[in-house]
Amino acid sequence: VQLVESGGDLVQPGGSLRLSCDCRGFTFSRFGVSWYRQAPGKERELVATIISSGSRSTYADSVKGRFTISRDNAKNMAYLQMNSLKPEDTAVYLCNAHNSLYDYWGRGTQVTVSS
Secondary structure (H helix, E strand, O other): OEEEEEOOOEEOOOOOEEEEEEEEOOOHHHOEEEEEEEOOOOOOEEEEEEOOOOOOEEEOOOOOOOEEEEEEOOOOEEEEEEOOOOHHHOEEEEEEEEOOOOEEEOOOEEEEEOO
16 A cells, blocks of 8 residues: 655645545555645644545634645546645645545655745
């Protein structure tokens, strides 16, 4: 099983990034996917979740209206589109795939929002 995040970068406040999560070694279409983030000295925070079919998603209040989670089950990929980025969005962003039996994690990608 592998989850590999990419797309993290240094971006100015107000900018945008699109994170990707390449998922391999399991039946991706049967798993929900979440993006978490962890900033230095802070607890890991759930950012967004999308169900296996992709028909429903939920967001943390802190990112609602700015971030969009999506998935492509044909490509075994998940995405997090991040717009109107703020310095407080700076963190390592981690991809998580889960169902009632299994919980898989990637190693994360760094997002830094700074002028």
